[in-house]
Amino acid sequence: MSQFVFISLTFAAVVSCLMALRIYGDWITITTFGDSGESAPLYKLREALTCWIxxxxxxxxxxxxxxxxxxxxxxxxxxxxxxxxxxxxxVLSLLFASLDHALAQQAQVALKQVDPSR
Known part of the structure; x- marks a missing residue:
């Protein structure tokens, strides 16, 4: 394995781990604020997820x-x-975009439950 391939695979693995942690943290945020009934953090998170997508x-x-x-x-x-x-x-970037899109939809569902008028 050449040094370029090794560095590239290491970079992809590190980015994947960091994105997985961020996505998991966003999922916990959605469930926490969805259960507590706060809508402002969910709006901010949905906007941030749109930027990540x-x-x-x-x-x-x-x-x-x-x-x-x-x-x-x-x-x-x-x-x-x-x-x-x-x-x-x-392909990895498309996977992360799909996961973030699913999280944004989950945030939207939580917002509808918290604030049905919107």
Whole structure:
């Protein structure tokens, strides 16, 4: 395994662990504030989740574009396997966007239970 592949996989693993912790913390926040009946933190969390969804989608699109560029432009073949690593990162970003979208929907459901007028 080359050093580039090792560093890339380490980076992806660290980012995945941090995102999993953040997603779990957001889920706990939704259940806590949903049960206590507070709507302001749920609104803030829903807005933050929308920003995270946009970030993850942007990263997935950027990884896809870079992967296509590596395939089409021969001078970008400096690191063997870079296109596969970028494709994996793009899939991982789409997974995180999907999880954040599910959390945003859960926050919306909790908001409807807390404040039915909205």
């Amino acid at each position: 946009a970030r993850h989608l942007f990263c997935a699109i950027a990884a896809t574009i870079l992967c296509v560029m590596i395939r089409l432009i021969p001078s970008l073949h400096a690191f063997p396997g870079a296109d596969a690593i970028l494709a994996g990162y793009g």
